[in-house]
Amino acid sequence: MAQPKYNATVVERNTLSQDLMILKVKLDDPSFSFLPGQYTVLGLLPDAESVVPQKSEVTPLVDSPKKMIMRAYSIASSSSTEEHLEFYLSLVPNGTLTPRLFALKEGDRLYVSPKAVGLFTLERIPRDAHAILVGTGTGLAPYMSILRSQLVCGGDRKFAVLHGARHSWDLGYRAQLEAMAQNCKNFFYFPAISRPKEDPSWSGLCGYLQDVLVSGVLEEQAGLPLDPTKVHVFLCGNPGMIQAAKELLEKRGYTPDKGRVSGTLHTEEYW
Ligand SMILES: Cc1cc2nc3c(=O)[nH]c(=O)nc-3n(C[C@H](O)[C@H](O)[C@H](O)COP(=O)(O)OP(=O)(O)OC[C@H]3O[C@@H](n4cnc5c(N)ncnc54)[C@H](O)[C@@H]3O)c2cc1C
Numbered sequence: 001m002a003q004p005k006y007n008a009t010v011v012e013r014n015t016l017s018q019d020l021m022i023l024k025v026k027l028d029d030p031s032f033s034f035l036p037g038q039y040t041v042l043g044l045l046p047d048a049e050s051v052v053p054q055k056s057e058v059t060p061l062v063d064s065p066k067k068m069i070m071r072a073y074s075i076a077s078s079s080s081t082e083e084h085l086e087f088y089l090s091l092v093p094n095g096t097l098t099p100r101l102f103a104l105k106e107g108d109r110l111y112v113s114p115k116a117v118g119l120f121t122l123e124r125i126p127r128d129a130h131a132i133l134v135g136t137g138t139g140l141a142p143y144m145s146i147l148r149s150q151l152v153c154g155g156d157r158k159f160a161v162l163h164g165a166r167h168s169w170d171l172g173y174r175a176q177l178e179a180m181a182q183n184c185k186n187f188f189y190f191p192a193i194s195r196p197k198e199d200p201s202w203s204g205l206c207g208y209l210q211d212v213l214v215s216g217v218l219e220e221q222a223g224l225p226l227d228p229t230k231v232h233v234f235l236c237g238n239p240g241m242i243q244a245a246k247e248l249l250e251k252r253g254y255t256p257d258k259g260r261v262s263g264t265l266h267t268e269e270y271w
Pocket residue numbers: 039060071072073074075087088089090091092094095096097098099138139141142268269270271
């Protein structure tokens with residue numbers, strides 16, 4: 001198979017912290033299309049600059065010095081924006097691709113697969129079902145695309161985002177989500193942090209997302225009960241959170257949505 005070539009340019013980089021960023025890229029071919037919630041593949045060559053020293057004991061050696069390093073990334077931008085694609089990325093310091101992605105600057109080139117894939121979309125749920133969107137860290141990315149493309153402000157379908165991070169300063173897109181919740185009576189935002197001792201000024205929700213999810217707070221404050229006949233649940237990001245939440249939700253009658261079998265529990269594991 002032919003080696004893929006760089007086909008996109010970084011148009012904006014928004015560094016949120018040392019290990020979190022929002023990257024906007026423009027594809028050479030503007031005909032790229034996707035469904036909100038889907039992902040594509042980003043790639044860089046092994047000789048691309050890296051923010052972590054390129055020693056085998058720090059960054060794993062790549063298969064071949066010329067083979068493109070490729071990983072899956074959820075698209076965070078709206079499906080109706082043709083200007084650019086947006087990605088919400090976290091640095092895995094001992095990872096292969098992310099130390100290279102974090103060295104990208106405006107104007108740099110990279111590979112973006114011309115195809116978006118995945119079933120983690122609202123197309124899988126009935127039109128009258130409400131949606132709880134649970135994400136750890138950059139697991140928020142597909143929900144940003146879904147909300148930007150498909151939230152009808154004031155509409156009948158309710159959405160709640162339950163976003164978890166270690167500290168309040170790791171809650172990307174917080175200001176945008178707070179504004180959305182203020183303006184749209186059918187959208188609810190629940191940020192939660194898992195290390196409150198390191199963030200003493202935080203007065204919001206604390207703990208692991210699976211525990212917050214079943215605590216009753218979404219039913220109390222958003223009128224969203226964990227009832228699979230009315231509310232579908234999406235889980236994205238850390239596989240540990242997904243497994244733990246899945247076990248709790250299955251006890252409440254939720255069933256996995258997978259391939260040809262439709263269900264009320266939708267999952268996207270990042271590793
Ligand atoms: C469908 C899908 C969508 C994804 N979307 C996103 C996204 O929108 N944003 C994003 O940042 N990542 C996303 N990922 C994760 C991404 O594909 C890479 O796995 C991640 O960026 C690490 O790549 P790497 O080459 O640096 O690390 P690798 O060399 O692939 O991995 C090194 C080690 O780190 C572990 N690891 C991988 N990712 C993480 C992580 N985030 N935190 C902690 N440990 C990890 C792996 O288990 C592995 O052992 C997605 C994954 C999938 C499957």
